Amino acid sequence: MTLINRVKKLFSQKADADDVQLRVIPRDEHSISRTNISEPALKVLYRLRKAGYGAYLVGGGVRDNLLGLSPKDFDVSTDATPEQVNALFRNSRLIGRRFKLVHVVFGREVIEVATFRAPPSDEHSDKVSRQGDQGMILRDNVYGNKDEDAMRRDFTINALYYNIDDFSVHSYAGGWEDLKAKQIRLIGDPATRYREDPVRMLRAIRFAVKLGFDIEAKTAAPIRDMAPLMTQIPAARLFEESLKLILAGNALETVRMLRDYHLFEPLFPSAEQRMQEDDYAVSLIENTMRNTDARIQSGKSVTPYFFLAALLWPQLNKVRQKYEDDGMAPHPAQQKAADKVLQEQVKATAIPKRFSIPMREIWEMQLRLPKTRSRKAAELTQHPRFRAAYDFLLLRQQSGEDLQELCDFWTEIQKDHPPAASRSHDRRNDGAGERNDGQRRRRPRRRRNGNNNRS
Structure with a gap:
């Protein structure tokens, strides 16, 4: 039959x-x-x-x-x-x-x-x-x-x-x-x-x-x-399904249940591997989901590139460290690691460039934030991705990295040099043009003269 x-x-x-x-x-x-x-x-x-x-x-x-x-x-x-x-x-x-x-x-x-x-x-x-x-x-x-x-x-x-x-x-x-x-x-x-x-x-x-x-x-x-x-x-469909899972307001419980049923690995294979081998990865990813839930439940916007950056950060660290151990300088090692991690990830769950580009910026800022003695440190607070990168730094500290002194420095410096309001991680313009479901927000069409009034 x-x-x-x-x-x-x-x-x-x-x-x-x-x-x-x-x-x-x-x-x-x-x-x-x-x-x-x-x-x-x-x-x-x-x-x-x-x-x-x-x-x-x-x-x-x-x-x-x-x-x-x-x-x-x-x-x-x-x-x-x-x-x-x-x-x-x-x-x-x-x-x-x-x-x-x-x-x-x-x-x-x-x-x-x-x-x-x-x-x-x-x-x-x-x-x-x-x-x-x-x-x-x-x-x-x-x-x-x-x-x-x-x-x-x-x-x-x-x-x-x-x-x-x-x-x-x-x-x-x-x-x-x-x-x-x-x-x-x-x-x-x-x-x-x-x-x-x-x-x-x-x-x-x-x-x-x-x-x-x-x-x-x-x-x-x-x-x-x-x-x-x-x-x-298809990886593109799994990306849309992943957003539905994480942006529903119960991301922490969802990730735990996905892992229990062996469904998290097909979505984020490197994240699952790191979570199996590294308690820090578990802490970082679960804190990310907990914070995402808190933002949604309090009515704040959530930019998908932030939690995607966190999901892949443990694997990025591992790959970057390998390149550095082979003699590569930190910044080139970071860029090459980002290329490799994203190339592997999109085979499972596609990540559009409108998300992968700000993800890279958040990662790159993690190498710039430790340079507190630079004369241009204050100028960094005006970077378009500073607020997201700062929040990411706090997340790393919350998850077990010894970054308290660095977090305190950037917390204090913002009192005299506040980030541009339009680029605050708590404002809608962070990840401009994105809705909570990750879809690009369409701009209204401008009317043109002539008979073009199809409804």
Whole structure:
């Protein structure tokens, strides 16, 4: 039996009632209110319904509402094809090849609209559905109905659909019960679902930490053995997933859980190696995550290049020291070590230049900060990356390096020579143009004369 037939059989066979049963929770039995759903999401839902299509709020927007949380994103699932959705909204764009979606843009808010998906079959062409040799889904544009779509979702707590027609919640695969039991459980056979998309292992960790849920035993069981499958995922996608994991406000617990399930090494192999061999690396990285959580929880901005610089600092030190032991001067050794460490890292998790360049600057400043007797020491406080480099110095001291005297010097000198306010590590302009999720902040387009008013 071919792999695609095995997948088809998995989804088409009649499983236990607990696995496939639809449960409808009426309005008076759940806590979701339209006042807790963003206006753009409601506009999308109602316009699709007015046009004659089925449309439901789905996934995290439903799950988090039911848990009393404030959803950051609202996703819509519909029986309209991506092309039909795109034609219905002038402020929309088609995206993706692996999973074709529509983004409907309302200023800074984007509503993601996905068409109901069905299990693949042999009659579908490679253009719409394709799986790799190990079972990973490479393309999935096979459309179906809501019931089929629900069974294609990853976790039961994400198989929840909010119906704007009667304000009920449609729960599949025991999602409502798992939400009450506070557990993360995959729909279907866990090993098969992880092979389809290994990133689901990261999502299991992220949801468990974010929601304070337990990972159900069968869902957790294959993860450690299947962690090496993460190497199949493109490095750029793993970078985006890493930001989600670290910037969710629970980075310390997340890193510890990732390490426990052997998932940290595929993301940051050199950091994991150093943490296994060096207590200082553990202290530095855990303090970085603890400080990141504190900044997020206090409403301060976080620049990803700072914690990325910390993650790779122990390995950078080791490589630089080797070059220095071979007779290379400190600054050239640092530059060569940075090249080597970053080249190795991007094989696992891509780091865009908008982050790697300030990372290098922070590292380079660690060699300049000890030169306290220089006549230009005070001028260093005006360096664009001084505040981040100073905070990095404090982090190193906090993590076990004997740098108290040096930290005191730079703390005192800032009283007479404060860093430029626009470049303070506590201000938004540090890492200018970046949002907390690491995406580049777009500048508004300047209007030009002429007929160029497409909306």
